[in-house]
Each structure stands twice: as C-alpha cells, then as structure tokens.
Amino acid sequence: MDDQANLMLRRWEDRAELPLLAASLLFLAGYAVSVLAHGDPILQDIALAVIALSWLCFGVDYLVRRQLSGLGLWRFARTHWLDTLVLLLPLLRPLRVVKVYTAVQRRRDQPRYSLYARAITYAGLSAVLLGFSGALAVYQQERGAPGASIRTFGDALWWVCETLTTVGYGDVVPVTAGGRGIAVLLMVCGLALLGAVTGSFSSWLLAVFAREDEKRQQGRTGGEDGSGGPGK
Known part of the structure; x- marks a missing residue:
C-alpha cells in the first residue's frame, strides 16, 4: 500500500x-x-x-x-x-482496543501520559462492554437449557464478572456448547485486556521513575557545578 x-x-x-x-x-x-x-x-x-x-x-x-x-x-x-x-462477530468490537495498546507500545521511547491513560480507559470500557455483551450472549444460550445454572440475566452478569476477573467460583457455569464457547472467548479477552491495562500502567510507572531519576541526576550535577565551592 x-x-x-x-x-x-x-x-x-x-x-x-x-x-x-x-x-x-x-x-x-x-x-x-x-x-x-x-x-x-x-x-x-x-x-x-x-x-x-x-x-x-x-x-x-x-x-x-x-x-x-x-x-x-x-x-x-x-x-x-x-x-x-x-x-x-460485532459483539467483539471492543477488541479493537488492541490497536490502541499497540500504539502505546510503539511510542515507549517518547511516552505521553495522556496516551497511557487513554489506553487504560479504553481497556476498562472495553472490558465493561465486552462483559455486558458476553452476559447477553451466554444468557441467550443458557436460558431454558436442561440443568442450566444461569437462568436469569443477573446470573449471567455474575458469571461474566467471575470469568473476566479469572476468579471462577464455579457456583454458576454454562452447560451448553454455545455457552462454553462464549466462556472461552471471554477468558481469552479478559486476559488480553488485563494484560493491556497492567502493561500500560507499568510502562507509565517506569516512565515516571525514569523522569524522577533524571531530575535527581540533574540536581546532583547542578550542585557540583554550581557556586557551592569557595569563592575567589
């Protein structure tokens, strides 16, 4: 191109x-x-x-x-x-946050804190939207299924929170093939979004620490080269 x-x-x-x-x-x-x-x-x-x-x-x-x-x-x-x-699969549109996270990684040499904050915000919003979409999808698959423990939309939301946070209490679980397929997607997406948030936050912290170290080094150099020595 x-x-x-x-x-x-x-x-x-x-x-x-x-x-x-x-x-x-x-x-x-x-x-x-x-x-x-x-x-x-x-x-x-x-x-x-x-x-x-x-x-x-x-x-x-x-x-x-x-x-x-x-x-x-x-x-x-x-x-x-x-x-x-x-x-x-339009319900996976929040996954486009990967492009934002990639842009952050490309600019590590010249970090912009607003970009880090934007990536974290996008990842958080994507997790919420993806979780809501996943709850709807799994509820549609599980309601009325024989032996299903996810019988209400509230049950589906609780299950999504467990899945995205990788807690997995096991009190409610999908029993249909479609519900379990959605569960696999949510697990993968949850780990990816969590990695995007933690990676961006860690990069931001490293940038802050590097800046503070640079200021400290400049302060020491300025003190040694300043007027602190004996006058003429």
Missing part, C-alpha cells in the same frame, strides 16, 4: 470513528433488547431492524477500507484479521 493510499485510509478511519462508535452502541442496544425482551414480538422486530442496519454500516466501512487499501479481499482479510473477526 503506497503513501497516498495509506493517507486516504487514515482519513477515512478518522472520519468513520464516531459514526462506527454510534453504530456499535446501537448494535449492542438492539441485541440487548432482542435477548431481554424475547416475549415481545414488536420489540423483537425493532431490535432486529436496528441490528441489521448497524451490521450494514460495519460492512460498508469494511468494504470502503478494503478498497482504499488497494489490497484484494482475501489479502485484506488476512492482514486485517481483527477487523474481519469483528465484522463477523
């Missing part, structure tokens, strides 16, 4: 960021209504329409970015595997 195509792609991504964020929230809201209001056919139809419209926005963005990249569809899918995965 040449410089011109890369510039056009970056401009598109910058402009599409907020609309895609709104579409993501609409998708999550529509999915929540479709799961929690499963007994109301009118709300179900509205929720499905919102989900379809949001998914259409994701698809248009994916195709536009593929076109601007100048790559073939298969090559673009392989080189942008995270975007492809998010397109297929």
Whole structure:
C-alpha cells in the first residue's frame, strides 16, 4: 500500500470513528433488547431492524477500507484479521482496543501520559462492554437449557464478572456448547485486556521513575557545578 493510499485510509478511519462508535452502541442496544425482551414480538422486530442496519454500516466501512487499501479481499482479510473477526462477530468490537495498546507500545521511547491513560480507559470500557455483551450472549444460550445454572440475566452478569476477573467460583457455569464457547472467548479477552491495562500502567510507572531519576541526576550535577565551592 503506497503513501497516498495509506493517507486516504487514515482519513477515512478518522472520519468513520464516531459514526462506527454510534453504530456499535446501537448494535449492542438492539441485541440487548432482542435477548431481554424475547416475549415481545414488536420489540423483537425493532431490535432486529436496528441490528441489521448497524451490521450494514460495519460492512460498508469494511468494504470502503478494503478498497482504499488497494489490497484484494482475501489479502485484506488476512492482514486485517481483527477487523474481519469483528465484522463477523460485532459483539467483539471492543477488541479493537488492541490497536490502541499497540500504539502505546510503539511510542515507549517518547511516552505521553495522556496516551497511557487513554489506553487504560479504553481497556476498562472495553472490558465493561465486552462483559455486558458476553452476559447477553451466554444468557441467550443458557436460558431454558436442561440443568442450566444461569437462568436469569443477573446470573449471567455474575458469571461474566467471575470469568473476566479469572476468579471462577464455579457456583454458576454454562452447560451448553454455545455457552462454553462464549466462556472461552471471554477468558481469552479478559486476559488480553488485563494484560493491556497492567502493561500500560507499568510502562507509565517506569516512565515516571525514569523522569524522577533524571531530575535527581540533574540536581546532583547542578550542585557540583554550581557556586557551592569557595569563592575567589
């Protein structure tokens, strides 16, 4: 991809960021209504329409970015595997925080505390959104299943908190194949987000300590070279 195509792609991504964020929230809201209001056919139809419209926005963005990249569809899918995965499973859109964390790692030589704070904030918000999405998904799979211990949405939220924090009390567990697949994804994502937060926070602390050491060394050098010696 040449410089011109890369510039056009970056401009598109910058402009599409907020609309895609709104579409993501609409998708999550529509999915929540479709799961929690499963007994109301009118709300179900509205929720499905919102989900379809949001998914259409994701698809248009994916195709536009593929076109601007100048790559073939298969090559673009392989080189942008995270975007492809998010397109297929929109509930995983919070995983795009990986790009923010990668940007932080690339700028370790010139740390900006606002960037560290942004990465931690994005990771925390992604954990909340991913947890809520996972609770909805596992509740949809588990409700009404024979022998299920996750019978209410409250049970699903409690189970997600246990899973993302790697506590795992075992009082509520998924029993269906779909629920266990969601559990595996949440475990992997929980570890990744936890690593992003701890890594960014550790890098920030190291940068602070290095700056303090540098100031201390400069203070000692200034004291030795200053006017503290005997005058003429």
